[in-house]
Amino acid sequence: MRILAALALWFLAFPALAEPALWVAKTGGATVYLFGTVHALKSDTPWWTPKIAAAFVRSQEIWVESRDDEPNGNIAKLGYDRARPLSSKLSAEELERLNRAAKAAGLPGESALDSMRPWLAASTLMVKRNLKAGYDPDYGADHLLEIKAAAAHKPVYDFETGIEQTNFLATLTESTEIQFLRAVLYADGSREAITTEIDAWLNGDTRTTELALDSMKRGSPDLYAALIANRNKVWARRIVTLMRSGSGGAFVAVGAAHLAGPDCLQNALEAHGITVERQ
Numbered sequence: 001m002r003i004l005a006a007l008a009l010w011f012l013a014f015p016a017l018a019e020p021a022l023w024v025a026k027t028g029g030a031t032v033y034l035f036g037t038v039h040a041l042k043s044d045t046p047w048w049t050p051k052i053a054a055a056f057v058r059s060q061e062i063w064v065e066s067r068d069d070e071p072n073g074n075i076a077k078l079g080y081d082r083a084r085p086l087s088s089k090l091s092a093e094e095l096e097r098l099n100r101a102a103k104a105a106g107l108p109g110e111s112a113l114d115s116m117r118p119w120l121a122a123s124t125l126m127v128k129r130n131l132k133a134g135y136d137p138d139y140g141a142d143h144l145l146e147i148k149a150a151a152a153h154k155p156v157y158d159f160e161t162g163i164e165q166t167n168f169l170a171t172l173t174e175s176t177e178i179q180f181l182r183a184v185l186y187a188d189g190s191r192e193a194i195t196t197e198i199d200a201w202l203n204g205d206t207r208t209t210e211l212a213l214d215s216m217k218r219g220s221p222d223l224y225a226a227l228i229a230n231r232n233k234v235w236a237r238r239i240v241t242l243m244r245s246g247s248g249g250a251f252v253a254v255g256a257a258h259l260a261g262p263d264c265l266q267n268a269l270e271a272h273g274i275t276v277e278r279q
Contacts, residue, residue: 019049021204022279025269030243033059034265036256037141038201040130047141047202051279059251062149064142066165067158074163078170079120086114086121089178097185105129118177119169122184133191145253159235172226179220201256209260229263236268
């Protein structure tokens with residue numbers, strides 16, 4: 001489950017280039033490709049370009065945020081707060097907005113989310129919105145990369161297990177959790193908005209993502225640090241260790257939001273003396 005990066009979908013579009021963005025990081029004889037993904041797509045989304053395919057072929061191993069094949073029972077344990085439902089944590093206006101958002105996403109209403117903690121309610125809304133608009137995690141770039149890696153007998157590694165992601169979300173402060181939910185409630189979750197967002201990604205438009213991240217950083221600095229900046233620093237250290245171990249080339253596929261803005265993964269790598277260039 002890739003719930004941490006799902007917030008990256010909520011931005012406007014200004015198409016620029018002709019394919020999803022790809023970077024290459026180099027130090028010594030080591031090469032790592034950095035590919036920004038979207039975690040839910042339509043089955044016919046044309047993102048697998050010759051450039052991306054060539055980088056994949058050159059790589060000996062694949063790295064993703066979290067693999068699909070790991071069961072995660074922690075959601076049932078850590079995602080609910082029946083003693084303190086959402087109706088006790090949100091204002092009347094926010095509850096009404098939650099009710100409208102739930103119905104628009106195909107749920108019966110806010111009662112379907114009321115027993116959830118804010119982070120799980122936000123994640124559930126985003127997944128349901130995407131599915132209703134025709135964007136399915138089964139066709140997400142990360143998932144399809146794992147399938148391609150298996151077919152090519154390339155090992156797949158993750159930066160975070162599903163259980164680790166759930167534990168991470170469960171340790172957010174309640175105020176940060178509510179910021180996460182509000183960000184989803186006040187985002188445009190229409191089919192047209194999601195389609196526009198996907199088009200921006202397909203066109204390699206990183207400026208759009210930067211604008212969204214800047215808005216998140218100004219409005220919810222704790223959420224921004226937790227979801228984006230802090231994780232990028234941790235992942236950069238892992239990649240640096242990988243590159244200096246002499247293990248060969250790797251293809252790193254993480255949510256597109258992690259490859260945009262001043263706290264992006266590329267800048268975190270360059271702080272360690274790694275050269276990163278867009279392809």
